[in-house]
Every structure is written in C-alpha cells, then in structure tokens.
Amino acid sequence: MRRDSRLSGVLHVLLHMAEFKQPVTSERLAVMMQTNPVVIRRIMGGLRDLGLVASEKGHGGGWTLCCDFDRVSLHDVYLALGAPELFAMGHRNVAPACLVEQAVNAALATAFEEAESLLMARLGDVTLGQLSADFHARFAKRERCAQEARPDVA
Amino acid sequence: MRRDSRLSGVLHVLLHMAEFKQPVTSERLAVMMQTNPVVIRRIMGGLRDLGLVASEKGHGGGWTLCCDFDRVSLHDVYLALGAPELFAMGHRNVAPACLVEQAVNAALATAFEEAESLLMARLGDVTLGQLSADFHARFAKRERCAQEARPDVA
DNA sequence: TCTCATGTAACTTTACTTGTTTCATGATGA
C-alpha cells in the first residue's frame, strides 16, 4: 500500500505557512505541495479542530497559524491528525482463541509498543520552531553556496 | 491498507510446526491458520531460503523445522520475510528539492530510525524458543483452569 | 504410473491513501 504521508505533508504545510504573514489559501498551499486543494483542507481539518490553525472563508480568506511554534511538538501535530496507525505490520487476529497466536501477539505487541513509545517521545522532543529553524539554516546555507558559486557578484 | 501480518502469521506457523515431529503440509497449516495453502507457501519461501525450514514434495512431504529454536530470534524471522516495511507512514518525496520538505524529512527520519533500531533490537532479544515456552505456559495454565472448573474429575 | 505435495504464475478481492469532481455554505467587496 502507499504509505500514509499526511504527517510529512502537514508539517510541510505548516512550515510554509510560517513564511507568510497573511492567510494562505488551500489553492496556494496545494501548488507548493504539488497536490490538490481538497487534500490540503483534509489534512488541515484536524489541526483546526485542535486550534493550531484557523481558516477563514471569502475574500482574503485562507489558513493562518494560531499557535506558538515553540510550544507545539511534532507529537502534537501527529495527534491532531488523529494519531494514525504507525506500523505497517499487525496481528492477524486481534483477540485469537489460539494460544499459539496469543503468545505471538503478546511478544510482538511488547516490542512494537516500546518502539511506539520511543517514537512518540522523539516526536515530542521536536518543536515546530526547531523544524523551522532547521529550514532557515538550510536556506542560509544554500544562499551561501550560491554566493560562493558566483564570486564575481560578491 | 490492510496491515501486513506476515510476521505474525509466520511465527504462528513455526510454533505450530514445533508441536509436530513429522512434516506438516501447507494444507494442514492453512487450516490451523484459517487461510489458504498458497499463502502458507508464500510466507514460508523466505524461511526455506535461509535454511530455517525445509520442504519436501510427494507422499509424506510437507514442511519441517531445521533450525535451533533457541538460536533463532524474531528478528531473524523478520529478515527471512525480506525485512518488509515497518512503518505505515512515510515521506511524500524521498529526495525533495524543497528545503522545507528536506527539513521535515530529516526530523522525521531521525525519529523513525531510532524507533526502528529499538524494534529490531527487541525482536532480536526474543527467540523462537522463548515464544514456544510462553505458548506452553499458556497451555499449562489453561489446562489448570479447566481442571479447577471440574473438581469432581480431579 | 498414480497420487500427493510443493513451486509458481496469474488473477481477484479487500482496504486504504490520495486525487478529483461537485456542490453547499459563508464572508468580502462593489
């Protein structure tokens, strides 16, 4: 199956939005993301419900950030998406009668739960602010490289 | 996506096989697993290639274990399946030109790689022998409960 | 040589994300 890229996508959207002061339409975001405006609205709905962003209809409308980038972690964004399934692997039966399957499920569940806890903790460690800072660092670096490639301009 | 349950399934098969001395046919395993013989053959193929099990054709044929249950970990079995994708989430673009997306991918990749490492380590900690022992413990416990429910028989 | 069992290929089914179309709703501005 195609892997769920909503978390990746919504973070992409949020960081782009941070570069604008005015509301950004789904249309513009869709162009940046190379996708469809409806897809943008879909992944943004959960964030609106949790108060991370707001949407306005009509002229001059669109999406605006209404959260402190330094207080929102990637984990918060993950939850805003509805905490989608993390793993591509699962049990055959959730509550099997077969004792063999129960033993297998128990062993796998322990390992997967530990991995999930670690992942959630790591996502909680990173804020949108840090992500945005990383982007700006990458942007500055590219600018420098562009300068160095054109010494005559400097 | 329906979640990939091959790891769960193949462990289930292996533990069932451990309860038999003679070769077990795909047909019988399929009945135990409530699935199709071809599905059994499919998920067992990788294990055969790695020498964990052997298959014999013809009369009296079927699948036999040919590995030390105490020396094979769940991680080995996972690898025998071809190390299928672990996570249900992924990046939109693997190598994006957009710097925002690069920053997002880098942050997510770090978190996911750590979780993957932990999961692989945990799977490596558990052997098929331990899993089988857990099954036998569950079996013994159920027998005891059944006894207690029929005190007149005791 | 007949039967049994695996090996393999092709096709169908199922489930889910993504993409797209369509229309309703509401806000802005002339």
Place this chain on the structure above:
DNA sequence: TCATCATGAAACAAGTAAAGTTACATGAGA
C-alpha cells in the same frame, strides 16, 4: 443586494499492496 472567493463536505475514481484464489507444472513416494 449580489457576484466572487474561499472553505466544508460528500462522493467517486485511481493507484497500491497484502491476502485470497485458481490453475497448472514439477518432483517424490507408494
């Protein structure tokens, strides 16, 4: 007021991958 712009929501199509199914070839025993 009314046309326009934008979101909201529903419905449907496309693409993908695992799982289920069918069919047949291959090879081992009896």
